[in-house]
Amino acid sequence: MRRFDGKVAIITGAARGIGFSIAEAFASAGATTVIIDISEKSVQEAVRKLQSFEYKVIGFNADVTDGNRIDEIFKEITARYGHIDILINNAGITRDSLLMKMKEEDWDIVLNVNLKGTFICTQKISRILLKQKKGVIINITSIIGLMGNVGQANYAASKGGIIALTKSSAKEFGSRNIRVNAIAPGFIETEMTKVLPEEIVIKYLDAIPLKRMGRTKSISDLCLFLASEEADYITGQTIQVDGGLLM
Ligand SMILES: NC(=O)c1ccc[n+]([C@@H]2O[C@H](COP(=O)([O-])OP(=O)(O)OC[C@H]3O[C@@H](n4cnc5c(N)ncnc54)[C@H](OP(=O)(O)O)[C@@H]3O)[C@@H](O)[C@H]2O)c1
Structure with a gap:
């Protein structure tokens, strides 16, 4: 018996990077992913x-900001x-x-995908989880x-918003046995960080007490824990996985 046998886990943005690593972790732990x-x-x-590892995995292409499509997918999975x-x-x-130079369209798209996309998926799934009287959202x-960053006002605002959204949804859904937590990664090796200039990478590494970039597995391992029974009294929290960068 594997840890997540019989469970159904949905991961958005899971075709690569951190999301793919999370999908791999749940699939290898037995979940229908x-x-x-x-x-x-x-x-x-x-x-x-x-699927080449014989894991139970299916996929859907969707933009997380498209509420109708997300709703359709969640209903199909439930059916x-x-x-x-x-x-x-x-x-x-x-x-x-x-x-100073940020285009409004760059503000809008980052807030839309990161924050509104999280809101849309949370709202659509909540209808299903509330009926079930159980579920986990991460x-x-x-x-x-949490700390802001030069050149990332839009991204920082969207991610700060996600932390507030996490707390609000944890408060709204808690009485129905639905836990909502957030993970705040630091500097993780993925396509997203590959594009950073070398001098920025060196500066970051210098500031990280563990002196290295994080691996996607550190995020997926925490997802497994937060989704498990071992974490059944943890909700509304934002847990940092950042090598000690922010403390
Ligand atoms: N890497 C880090 O150091 C780091 C640190 C802190 C937080 N994070 C967060 O961790 C998450 C994953 O990051 P990552 O580094 O793995 O990023 P990534 O490698 O860029 O992967 C993100 C995935 O999301 C997909 N995506 C983009 N817009 C979407 C939309 N509207 N609807 C559905 N899917 C969409 C992307 O597809 P396309 O590539 O086809 O656009 C891509 O497959 C993000 O929320 C990021 O902010 C990452």
Whole structure:
């Protein structure tokens, strides 16, 4: 018997990076795992990769800001499996520039995907979880949402918003046995951080007490814990996984 046998876990933005690592973790722990991501081709590739290990994985392409599509997908999953146990709101983007020069469209798209996308998926799933009287939601925020960052006013605001949304939804859903927590990664090796200039990377590494970038597995391991029975009295929290960068 594996730890998540019989459970259904949905992860957004799971075709690559942190989301893919989370999908892999739940699938290898026995969960029926649902990958949602914006590009159909990347979803298919990710599903194929995980199915090659004989994991129970399916995928849907969707934009997390498209409420109707998300609703349709969640309903289809419920019809197919009878329940949904875990939602990980992971899809996120950056459009960095100094606040003085930031285009409104870059503000809007980052707030839309990161914060509104998390709100939409949370609202749509809540109808199902509230009826079930159980469920777990984990929101992937960032330490930038706690500390701010030069050139990331939009991203920081969206991630700070996710922390507040996490607390509000934990308060609203707690009495129905639904836990909502957030994970705030620091500087993790993915496509998102690959694009950073070398001098920025060196500066970060110098400031991180553990002196290295984080691995996606550190985030997925925490997701498994927060979704498990061992975490059944933890809700409304934002847990940092950042090598000690922010303390
Ligand atoms: N990497 C880090 O150091 C770090 C640190 C703190 C927090 N985080 C957070 O962790 C999460 C994952 O980051 P990552 O580094 O793994 O990013 P990533 O490698 O860029 O992966 C993000 C995935 O989300 C997808 N996506 C983008 N917009 C979407 C939308 N509207 N609807 C559905 N899917 C969408 C992307 O698809 P396309 O590529 O096709 O657009 C991509 O597959 C994000 O929320 C990020 O803010 C990351």
